[in-house]
Amino acid sequence: xxxxxxxxxxxxxxxxxxxxxxxxxxxxxxxxxxxxxxxxxxxxxxxxxxxxxxxxxxxxxxxxxxxxxxxxxxxxxxxxxxxxxxxxxxxxxxxxxxxxxxxxxxxxxxxxxxxxxxxxxxxxxxxxxxxxxxxxxxxxxxxxxxxxxxxxxxxxxxxxxxxxxxxxxxxxxxxxxxxxxxxxxxxxxxxxxxxxxxxxxxxxxxxxxxxxxxxxxxxxxxxxxxxxxxxxxxxxxxxxxxxxxxxxxxxxxxxxxxxxxxxxxxxxxxxxxxxxxxxxxxxxxxxxxxxxxxxxxxxxxxxxxxxxxxxxxxxxxxxxxxxxxxxxxxxxxxxxxxxxxxxxxxxxxxxxxxxxxxx
Numbered sequence: 001x002x003x004x005x006x007x008x009x010x011x012x013x014x015x016x017x018x019x020x021x022x023x024x025x026x027x028x029x030x031x032x033x034x035x036x037x038x039x040x041x042x043x044x045x046x047x048x049x050x051x052x053x054x055x056x057x058x059x060x061x062x063x064x065x066x067x068x069x070x071x072x073x074x075x076x077x078x079x080x081x082x083x084x085x086x087x088x089x090x091x092x093x094x095x096x097x098x099x100x101x102x103x104x105x106x107x108x109x110x111x112x113x114x115x116x117x118x119x120x121x122x123x124x125x126x127x128x129x130x131x132x133x134x135x136x137x138x139x140x141x142x143x144x145x146x147x148x149x150x151x152x153x154x155x156x157x158x159x160x161x162x163x164x165x166x167x168x169x170x171x172x173x174x175x176x177x178x179x180x181x182x183x184x185x186x187x188x189x190x191x192x193x194x195x196x197x198x199x200x201x202x203x204x205x206x207x208x209x210x211x212x213x214x215x216x217x218x219x220x221x222x223x224x225x226x227x228x229x230x231x232x233x234x235x236x237x238x239x240x241x242x243x244x245x246x247x248x249x250x251x252x253x254x255x256x257x258x259x260x261x262x263x264x265x266x267x268x269x270x271x272x273x274x275x276x277x278x279x280x281x282x283x284x285x286x287x288x289x290x291x292x293x294x295x296x297x298x299x300x301x302x303x304x305x306x307x308x309x310x311x312x313x314x315x316x317x318x319x320x321x322x323x324x325x326x327x328x329x330x331x332x333x334x335x336x337x338x339x340x341x342x343x344x345x346x347x348x349x350x351x352x353x354x355x356x357x358x359x
Contacts, residue, residue: 014043019068025085026078032085037092044096054097061090116181120231129224137176143193144227145220147202148234151210154185161209168205173198193220203250216251244350262348269348270359276345279328287355293321297333298343
């Protein structure tokens with residue numbers, strides 16, 4: 001009963017001096033002084049910080065006005081002066097309330113951004129990070145995966161694209177244990193690793209909202225350090241997809257593990273590309289067109305007609321190019337025994353950005 005009484009009486013402190021101000025305004029016709037307006041704003045700030053709703057506080061002011069009216073009412077001039085004082089007082093109170101709310105929102109946004117930075121870069125103590133994560137709905141004792149979406153332009157936190165994607169995901173899935181945000185102009189979704197449908201739905205919504213962007217999904221990893229690892233895997237997958245011109249709007253880091261393996265020993269990769277594909281530089285027009293031919297041929301499952309279509313060539317022209325490659329390299333793209341070496345060398349050339357960059 002005591003708590004209920006305190007809650008009922010608490011708003012009274014935010015009406016301190018209000019009735020006296022109305023009485024003086026009715027008697028003299030004066031407006032609120034600068035000091036009185038400052039007091040009303042301060043009380044509004046205090047009410048917001050205490051968690052009271054603005055609607056209830058405005059109702060309390062109106063109720064106090066009604067209670068004081070018999071004492072302040074009288075002539076038309078007196079009534080108008082009272083109403084003007086009520087308007088000034090409530091406006092100042094609401095101004096202070098809204099200012100406090102804006103400050104609170106900015107503090108919350110700053111805290112959220114700091115947490116996200118620490119989470120994705122692993123710069124904070126893991127135990128402390130896990131405690132902070134609970135405030136934002138994440139339980140870092142379980143495995144999480146990170147999906148990263150990028151499009152033709154950078155996306156800002158709170159921007160229309162970010163809001164649209166977040167609304168679409170949260171309309172279907174519970175926000176608990178799911179974090180949607182932006183980082184370096186990309187959209188991010190951190191979700192439980194065993195709830196793949198959340199990440200796929202995010203990918204679908206991001207692809208639609210970014211007008212044909214690309215999404216990469218890192219592998220599920222445990223703990224705060226696992227979020228960092230999954231995030232870095234997703235970023236690496238996006239970079240790899242860009243360098244290798246990989247098809248598909250959704251890429252999984254787990255499906256691209258062979259590429260980091262190839263790139264790990266750069267000197268061995270350089271030797272493979274130079275030895276296998278180096279002779280293509282002797283062709284008229286350089287190695288580029290023949291390298292593109294091999295890439296299209298392998299990407300189309302070694303189907304000549306499909307590869308020719310992708311390159312806007314006739315099948316006869318494509319066949320001629322394949323024969324030219326065979327003659328220059330002594331490796332036949334149509335021969336399974338040679339195909340693996342050629343295809344691996346083509347991947348290596350893409351990773352090394354050859355022939356645009358010298359080996």
